[in-house]
Amino acid sequence: MDRIRIVGGKELNGSIPISGAKNAALPLMIASLLTDETLSLENVPHLADVEQLTRILGNHGVDYSVNGRREAQNSTYARTVNFTARNIVDTVAPYELVSKMRASFWVIGPLLARMGEARVSLPGGCAIGTRPVDLFIDGLRALGAEIEIEQGYVHASAPKGLIGDRYVFPKVSVGATHVLMMAASLARGQTVLENAAREPEIVNLAECLNAMGARISGAGTSTIVIDGVTSLSGATHQVIPDRIETGTYAMAVAMTGGDVVLEGARADLLEDALDAVSRAGAEITPLNSGIRVRRNGAGILPVDVTTEPFPGFPTDLQAQFMGLMTRAAGRSRITETIFENRFMHVQELARLGAKITLSGQTAIVDGVPQLKGAPVMATDLRASVSLVIAGLAAEGETVVNRVYHLDRGFERLEEKLSGCGATIERLSS
Numbered sequence: 001m002d003r004i005r006i007v008g009g010k011e012l013n014g015s016i017p018i019s020g021a022k023n024a025a026l027p028l029m030i031a032s033l034l035t036d037e038t039l040s041l042e043n044v045p046h047l048a049d050v051e052q053l054t055r056i057l058g059n060h061g062v063d064y065s066v067n068g069r070r071e072a073q074n075s076t077y078a079r080t081v082n083f084t085a086r087n088i089v090d091t092v093a094p095y096e097l098v099s100k101m102r103a104s105f106w107v108i109g110p111l112l113a114r115m116g117e118a119r120v121s122l123p124g125g126c127a128i129g130t131r132p133v134d135l136f137i138d139g140l141r142a143l144g145a146e147i148e149i150e151q152g153y154v155h156a157s158a159p160k161g162l163i164g165d166r167y168v169f170p171k172v173s174v175g176a177t178h179v180l181m182m183a184a185s186l187a188r189g190q191t192v193l194e195n196a197a198r199e200p201e202i203v204n205l206a207e208c209l210n211a212m213g214a215r216i217s218g219a220g221t222s223t224i225v226i227d228g229v230t231s232l233s234g235a236t237h238q239v240i241p242d243r244i245e246t247g248t249y250a251m252a253v254a255m256t257g258g259d260v261v262l263e264g265a266r267a268d269l270l271e272d273a274l275d276a277v278s279r280a281g282a283e284i285t286p287l288n289s290g291i292r293v294r295r296n297g298a299g300i301l302p303v304d305v306t307t308e309p310f311p312g313f314p315t316d317l318q319a320q321f322m323g324l325m326t327r328a329a330g331r332s333r334i335t336e337t338i339f340e341n342r343f344m345h346v347q348e349l350a351r352l353g354a355k356i357t358l359s360g361q362t363a364i365v366d367g368v369p370q371l372k373g374a375p376v377m378a379t380d381l382r383a384s385v386s387l388v389i390a391g392l393a394a395e396g397e398t399v400v401n402r403v404y405h406l407d408r409g410f411e412r413l414e415e416k417l418s419g420c421g422a423t424i425e426r427l428s429s
């Protein structure tokens, strides 16, 4: 199993290209199931989750090509990938494929809307909480689907098609908003989604669906209105830059010191998170070409954050911010409100000398003057990268084990960081 070896203590200087967003690419790829024409997606990142979803879509009959060719094993990055679901050959998404990744469950929406039925295994994904699917089920039932759960599979059917209706999410859910938006695009009549997620990835998907002929308004606000159409066409659409990757590298620079331009990053996708990094003492300058992050000389200041749905501080940056706060001059409080079990990085950061205590859903972090390198274990995607950030600032050698988590969501991590002066390498075994 691969490991990442870091020798910490160096500033980061230079530039880092920001990849297309994993969490936007995945629902966009799934949207290809809604049409028998080709959906071309630009700026698709090369990530394990993208590969896994490609396999899942292939199982339903989706054909794909990269920049016009079938993909070679060591293909390049920022690819344009064409997905064509001319014929759906199977409406079952099996456990073996779906259990590895949460987003694969989302195929239920398009399969049901286009084929009138879907049988999808209950999902997997990062082990950061119980992650039920009740909102998907309630929402699809509101659109007229009949749903049963048997032997670990959700069986949804709507032989006469879905019918638009009003659905009020009892809780904000990114995934359930994606799925209902896709399903409602092919329903009869109008659907109104209230208390919908407002994340930039929702807007990216809505714009793609509209380019395919859907009639969606209000994406990016908490009320989304969808007027169903009878069929959707192909389109060409671009994946937005990854705001979590952007925030992660901004926090890395704030941690190590230095001066880095995050090429292609968009400050408007981060809001609260960039504000927190600048309150921690880094200078953030939005540029036409990206975002410049600098911390020269000044120390790291303690900042309290609470995770919230967009535009609040994202849960997917909570672990990385905690990494940064381990070196702050004083005490900070980090409260997780989205997932009930997203503090697994705490005990691993402690191996590097961090002082963190947990009180319910709040981590109290007392900054220390220096971290010391140690072997650590990656437990989930964002926890893993928080250990990388901490390792970059720690004295001596840190080895991060189980890096397959990192490969789900960070493209060319070692190359991007070593390009800015970090000593970081992958040890393959």
Ligand SMILES: CC(=O)N[C@H]1[C@@H](OP(=O)(O)OP(=O)(O)OC[C@H]2O[C@@H](n3ccc(=O)[nH]c3=O)[C@H](O)[C@@H]2O)O[C@H](CO)[C@@H](O)[C@@H]1O
Pocket: 023, 024, 026, 102, 103, 129, 130, 131, 132, 133, 134, 135, 136, 137, 171, 172, 173, 174, 175, 176, 315, 316, 338, 339, 340
């Ligand atoms: C692939 C992807 O885009 N993943 C992101 C997506 O996950 P995901 O879409 O799974 O997250 P949700 O927004 O759905 O989850 C938010 C909260 O709602 C709960 N919930 C959700 C659905 C449901 O049916 N019932 C229910 O109770 C969840 O357990 C969680 O407590 O948004 C999360 C919140 O920003 C991010 O951390 C993930 O990186």
Ligand SMILES: C=C(OP(=O)(O)O)C(=O)O
Pocket: 023, 101, 102, 103, 124, 125, 126, 128, 316, 381, 382, 409
């Ligand atoms: C939690 C994440 O992914 P997933 O929803 O696929 O588990 C993530 O991207 O941080």
